[in-house]
Amino acid sequence: MNKAVNQVGTGPANGTGQVVLQVNGVTKQIGHKKIVDRLSFNIHQGEIVGLLGPNGAGKTTTIRMIVGLIGMSEGDVLIKGESVKRHFAKAIAHVGGIIENPEFYPYMTGYDNLKQYQRMAKGITEERIAEVVRLVGLQDAMKKRVKAYSLGMRQRLGIAQALLHNPSILILDEPTNGLDPAGIREMRDYLKKIAREEGIAILVSSHLLSEMELMCSRVVVIQEGKLVTVRTLGDSSAVKEEEQIQVMLRVNDAEQAKLRLVRMEELRVVGIDTDRNQVTIAVHDRDIPNVIDVLRNEGVSLYRIEEMKESLEDEFLKWTGGSQSA
Numbered sequence: 001m002n003k004a005v006n007q008v009g010t011g012p013a014n015g016t017g018q019v020v021l022q023v024n025g026v027t028k029q030i031g032h033k034k035i036v037d038r039l040s041f042n043i044h045q046g047e048i049v050g051l052l053g054p055n056g057a058g059k060t061t062t063i064r065m066i067v068g069l070i071g072m073s074e075g076d077v078l079i080k081g082e083s084v085k086r087h088f089a090k091a092i093a094h095v096g097g098i099i100e101n102p103e104f105y106p107y108m109t110g111y112d113n114l115k116q117y118q119r120m121a122k123g124i125t126e127e128r129i130a131e132v133v134r135l136v137g138l139q140d141a142m143k144k145r146v147k148a149y150s151l152g153m154r155q156r157l158g159i160a161q162a163l164l165h166n167p168s169i170l171i172l173d174e175p176t177n178g179l180d181p182a183g184i185r186e187m188r189d190y191l192k193k194i195a196r197e198e199g200i201a202i203l204v205s206s207h208l209l210s211e212m213e214l215m216c217s218r219v220v221v222i223q224e225g226k227l228v229t230v231r232t233l234g235d236s237s238a239v240k241e242e243e244q245i246q247v248m249l250r251v252n253d254a255e256q257a258k259l260r261l262v263r264m265e266e267l268r269v270v271g272i273d274t275d276r277n278q279v280t281i282a283v284h285d286r287d288i289p290n291v292i293d294v295l296r297n298e299g300v301s302l303y304r305i306e307e308m309k310e311s312l313e314d315e316f317l318k319w320t321g322g323s324q325s326a
């Protein structure tokens with residue numbers, strides 16, 4: 001079944017950084033099971049965001065709800081401010097999406113397939129066809145029949161088609177699935193180019209952190225349908241203001257320290273090791289001086305404060321129970 005979601009839109013938005021997609025408390029319940037559970041995140045214009053999670057985490061279900069292929073049990077999705085629930089046609093007009101493998105007429109050329117789409121949609125010019133073909137690097141393949149295309153070329157033709165109506169956001173479910181390493185690299189490079197040159201947002205799902213790290217500016221990590229974390233990638237030194245860090249406190253009396261710390265609203269006690277007299281807390285940088293004062297006033301001696309640093313990969317392996325590889 002062809003699951004491409006392409007609609008004629010009103011053109012890309014202006015104003016970098018504008019929120020294009022808002023996922024607000026979206027839940028999908030089937031029977032008693034919540035496959036997606038109160039999931040919320042935003043995507044801004046021009047950024048590539050990865051929806052990352054192990055197999056069965058709920059990525060496809062989330063994407064299918066965003067593009068209206070299945071209904072939501074709770075919550076809503078706003079695309080450029082338009083509700084997918086209430087104004088579906090308006091909302092989806094801003095989306096170019098490929099949810100499963102794009103299907104084309106195999107005996108027609110790449111160009112004729114795009115022309116076929118142009119005839120069904122309105123307002124797509126010949127110039128736009130040439131532009132999207134260039135964006136995905138298929139200029140030399142336009143006269144070839146699609147049946148002679150590699151999987152990577154078919155995927156790129158799908159992306160070209162999804163871009164024809166100038167969407168504000170491109171949504172792709174595991175676009176590198178089945179591609180060889182060269183194909184994966186090509187896909188990555190084209191997606192980056194599209195985000196840069198078209199100034200649109202891209203949401204791309206994957207279960208591979210390594211792939212996301214090379215392509216995305218942020219990842220939304222989900223597991224068992226729930227949001228685990230939203231992480232900015234790239235500059236790991238730039239810990240975002242709103243992110244808590246984990247800090248180990250070595251004290252003279254871990255139990256006493258813990259009893260006092262659990263009463264502090266601004267932090268969370270994540271572990272205690274009474275043998276080593278260590279308490280681990282999750283806290284914002286800005287609240288650490290306060291933690292020190294509180295412990296001192298409590299009569300607890302503080303011997304050491306250490307940030308517990310983990311690589312994103314370590315964290316991801318922990319979240320996903322070690323199922324990071326393909």
Ligand SMILES: Nc1ncnc2c1ncn2[C@@H]1O[C@H](COP(=O)(O)OP(=O)(O)OP(=O)(O)O)[C@@H](O)[C@H]1O
Pocket residue numbers: 030035053054055056057058059060061062207
């Ligand atoms: N219609 C359905 N009825 C019952 N369970 C379903 C249905 N659709 C999905 N699920 C279950 O919901 C969970 C999430 O599925 P989903 O396909 O969204 O995960 P995913 O993160 O995309 O996984 P993958 O990487 O394997 O594609 C899985 O456990 C799946 O078996």
